[in-house]
Amino acid sequence: MNDQMNPSVDAPVVIRPYGDTTGDGMVQVSFTLPLAHDKRAEGAALQLANKMGISPALVVHAKAMGPEFTFFIVYGTVHHLVEVDKVVVFERDYELLTPKDANAAVREQLGRPLVTVGACIGSDAHTVGIDAILNIKGFAGEKGLEYYGEFEVHNLGAQVSVPELVNQAIAFHADAVLVSQVVTQKDAHLANVRELTAAFREAYPHGRRPLIVVGGPRFDPTMAAELGVDRIFGKGTTPGEVASYLVHAMVNQQRKASDV
């Protein structure tokens, strides 16, 4: 089921950036080049802007940062067309439920509480995000999963090692494991998630592992399959979305062994 975010039929399909006039294609760019600040460096900045499809490009600011680097701000017209009809949107494929409806679904169809185990893994100690989803306090005016009577929530906190998380998931008979990753320098979050899925693959019999849901502000939700998780949530996720997804995945949809 697609949600309401499809473009209306009469919206233009090919658009360009807008500075102050329709179709002017204006953009702003900034970057640093490892060059001393001189005319050649400004030329290099223009070359890069041109390669990015900006022409004419105007270096409006260039500042030496020590003898080996120069910072540039460039304005100009980009010639690429944005093809709105070709935009791939990761559509929500489940219904948004109120806490009441989510609880009812779990009660009626699962017949027992839905067990979730949450953590920040690896060296990541940013708990605010996972707390926002799990703790009763919640996020953006929505209560967290602890508020849902039919959800059993175990929030293990920060810097939980993957083996420990696996043990706890087994101990609590987790239906779903929720993992947060905020530090992304050198793609630490991707490496950690790969380690996570490998460990769960090893620890559980084929097709029996809990749902694995990861989240954090720099994740790309379309990468779930690639990372071997069931679902990825990005920045601004609300607890209701997560609860609704869990209900959808656990209750409404029979999980196929071949999926996991």
Add this chain to the structure above:
Amino acid sequence: MNDQMNPSVDAPVVIRPYGDTTGDGMVQVSFTLPLAHDKRAEGAALQLANKMGISPALVVHAKAMGPEFTFFIVYGTVHHLVEVDKVVVFERDYELLTPKDANAAVREQLGRPLVTVGACIGSDAHTVGIDAILNIKGFAGEKGLEYYGEFEVHNLGAQVSVPELVNQAIAFHADAVLVSQVVTQKDAHLANVRELTAAFREAYPHGRRPLIVVGGPRFDPTMAAELGVDRIFGKGTTPGEVASYLVHAMVNQQRKASDV
């Protein structure tokens, strides 16, 4: 003669933008798309970033501006390489002279004052730039051309029409006409300069017209030939550069009739 701005021989020839590590290729971009803010618009922003060669690209900020526009800030890695050896730099092809040497050159070789007529043409009333070059007060610590004893300076000020400028140039027996253009919206500066050169072509016998020098913060110095002027000065020009150029063009270099 080339100036000292050539790259040193051992500098790397292919470079990439620098965020916090050599070769990381990081850039920042911002633009507006004429779309309502939703997931599709964010996807469209990513599509544009990808077309600009940025991948992975991250929409770090998206803000609705009314129901029809969204502003985006995107960070990411650009994959283009900057080929430093292919950068075209507009090299200064004349020697920088002190006022004393410039005066001496004019006195000895021209034997009379070098006559300059300056103006902002068309509807442009931004006189600060041309004043910076011509008035004694000068710019960036350098005195303007009025300070040079052997230069005769006529600064006609703002909003001078092209026909009037031609008349004054003839009346003063101008060696050089200096024109400033600051307003560039809809390329007004280019249109005005074309009108200027056409008028001088008509008014003077072939090969006898004064030097035409234009300047302003948004000009591209490499466009002189295209616009039919002798030289273009961009942002940050100092009076000494202009004086030196004029001496070079008028005195040292015999102007060839075929050039004009």
Add this chain to the structure above:
Amino acid sequence: MTNLLHLPADDVTRARALAAEAGAPVVAIARAHSTSSVERAVLRLAGICGADVDGTPWVNRLVDEVAAQVGLESGVALPVWNALEQSEDLVTLAQRAAAGRVDFALPTGPAREVAMANATRAVSLGLERIDSQRRHRELLVASLATPKRPWIYLIVATGNINEDIPQAQAAAREGADVIAVIRSTGQSLLDYVPEGATTEGYAGTYATQENFKLMRAALDETSAELGRYIRLTNYASGLCMPEMATLAGLERLDMMLNDSMYGILFRDINPIRTFVDQRFSRQIHARAGIIINTGEDNYLTTADPIEAAHTVTVSQLLNEFFAHEAGLADWQIGLGHAFEINPDTPNSFQLELAHALLARELFPDAPLKWMPPTKHMTGDIFRGYLLDGFFNLAGMLTGQDILLVGMMTEAVVTPWLSDRDLALQNVQYVRNAAAGLRDDFHPSRTGLIAVRGRHVLAEAIGLLDRIADTGLLNAIADGTFGLMHRPANKGKGLAGVITKDPYYFNPASLLLEGPVSA
């Protein structure tokens, strides 16, 4: 009224007295003259409009023809209403005149009386329309929420009225209280007002009656939508100042740029022409309930904002004097000043505060217009955004009334949609975060700020003294303001200056000089 700078009351009184002394002779000159644009404004009040195939307005054709035949020393009204045939309208007359089919004459005796009566009746209709627009504004303002001070003033400048309108509406939705449609470069030197809706302009949109009307209608819609009256402003200054003022009154613009000396200094318009035009245009604005904005900020784009700070004060005092003389009430006198000190100057922010406070304390009832940094904005948009934030803060700390919102791209482009949006967020952050900080800001009497404020006032008094002595026109000729030398017998539009003869008749002036409802 506060006195945070500890200004000596005597100094304040003396400064005002000197401004009056310097301004009085100029008022006398303004009374003794008219201009072609004043005469055109009279006919516009009487309803003339439209243009010939070349775009020259009929009002220009008509006035030029009258001038050519009988001169304008007695005003245009007598020959025109004398020549009007039974129930003929002004446009038809202009067309006939343009075709060389009208002989103008100065009527005398009963014919003169009839022409005067008819002209007065016709012009009254225009003034009535202006009055009714004023009442309409008052009604709207009363029925809608009053925006808190400072009013947020934003510019649009696409050159195309059809792009301007949605951008202006968007700006209003995002918080703008005042929309200024920037005028195409060079329009101030056109000796006519272009006609119709326009879609081509350079770095601004032509000011035309039709554009005024379209934008005002659009903003009325948006005002209703937002429950907040959005003001519209444009430029009176230039060779057509009286006509611009008239059109603004007729189309219910709310504010107009109208400085007593801007045209002289920055557009090289003849000084006498300017003083005559500004007086008439201000009488119209007074009648129309329009707030004027003066242009002291412009001085600081060419002169040094520290050295020339007192010239701003002097100009404000003169602008105030001329404004009062023309019938404007304090609440209509939007004196200008600007945040233009080089940000690298030590204590630059404190100096800005001193200057801004000086204006505030000298003119407690004037809706001061606070202009953002422009000269020292560079392509570094981040630094620009920060500087604009400090400009906003200075505005809050010193209680400015109209805040022209600074754009981070000032040195780059005419503002983009997103620049305006970001700029508004900047204002909103500062306004909200430092809402009451003004109450905790008490410059110490002997501190940098207060000392500087008193010093600038003293310098202003010194200069006014000199001007009162040598005469304002001579001072202007000498380069006192904005470093420009403008002698009284030079400059553009001099040909349109008219020395009134004893028979001069101008129904509009007669009606306007009467008691004004405030």
Add this chain to the structure above:
Amino acid sequence: MTNLLHLPADDVTRARALAAEAGAPVVAIARAHSTSSVERAVLRLAGICGADVDGTPWVNRLVDEVAAQVGLESGVALPVWNALEQSEDLVTLAQRAAAGRVDFALPTGPAREVAMANATRAVSLGLERIDSQRRHRELLVASLATPKRPWIYLIVATGNINEDIPQAQAAAREGADVIAVIRSTGQSLLDYVPEGATTEGYAGTYATQENFKLMRAALDETSAELGRYIRLTNYASGLCMPEMATLAGLERLDMMLNDSMYGILFRDINPIRTFVDQRFSRQIHARAGIIINTGEDNYLTTADPIEAAHTVTVSQLLNEFFAHEAGLADWQIGLGHAFEINPDTPNSFQLELAHALLARELFPDAPLKWMPPTKHMTGDIFRGYLLDGFFNLAGMLTGQDILLVGMMTEAVVTPWLSDRDLALQNVQYVRNAAAGLRDDFHPSRTGLIAVRGRHVLAEAIGLLDRIADTGLLNAIADGTFGLMHRPANKGKGLAGVITKDPYYFNPASLLLEGPVSA
């Protein structure tokens, strides 16, 4: 000392007395215990270094072996110096011990005396090196220009010491007075200090003795080049706090993050372990002339900066008490606080000023560390740049001493080279433009700022009262700080906590508890 908030003197006295009352029992506990990391620090002072092929430091191998054989209740020094063979060094002993070729025993009688004397001599050498580093710093500081306050504090965090060094040098050239090398995530939970120069780290660079040394040498070069002493800082906090402090002293770091409760609250380290470790590490810092930085800013990233403002004050008072007790002088106590109020809160800037002033007035001689907005930074880098400007302004207006420079990309990436450069320009604009504005800032006694300041102090007193009553350890267990619940019998590193027996001997502690040169 000013009293801009009109704080009642009695309140200030009472707050300090309550902090002492709450802290005293914890000091008693700290005196009664040691930890494995304290014991390792003792050996590090005596010169042990290096690691085995797996990267486990020899000091860990040695202490672990001693603990396994005879326990650590009497300290590591006695069994170690007892086991040392003639002119054998500690590394060789550790290698032998690791190979299972040493039998440790607790010496008694004369053997004990000899071991004690040898241990004391060995440890003294380390303290002498720390002393000489301190003198070296004092010399450099005296011979180079003193940077004005606030000191500009910038972070580098590439993960690679070889990239860090040029970035740090560039930052110094552009105005940084203090360089902090951010530590790789998770290092605080390592129960050992990694060895050698490192080039791989996540969002930070490992803190190692070699990295300390390399960076300090590079900055010494840059200091000479700039004629200004560039301070270097790193993190003590974590399971290795005593060792980190020791290495910092040996390698002449100038400041260290060292909070009395950070590890407990934010890294779930056992409370007793933390209190013992922080006491020893602070004794080292006191001796080394190192300025500590406390971590109150962290509370505000999870708790609400308005509701929890008083917990910051309480923590500052406790940190001050523990610091004094450990021998730190006021000039060494860099108490932390932060600009973290939601910028959409009405009057947020005034509330920030109130909180910042409260810290300033309560701790007039402490080098306060003022932390920039992080929590409410978003991907809107323009808004972020503005917010950082107001943070800088608040720092100037309230006289903060160490200004951690905020980055516009806070919510996006670890800082880029250009972010740092732009951030410095931001600081420099504010510092220059508003240099003396502080003198004109006088919150009125009954205004929002002063009232708020007094209110937060009163709340802090209320909380301290409760803590003094129930005990600090219980308060920590109850979630009083940063909303974290940390019982005294839980948390990481508990296994390394040692109850001293009557024979406990620690030459370092004995030397450090002596009179300290201030």
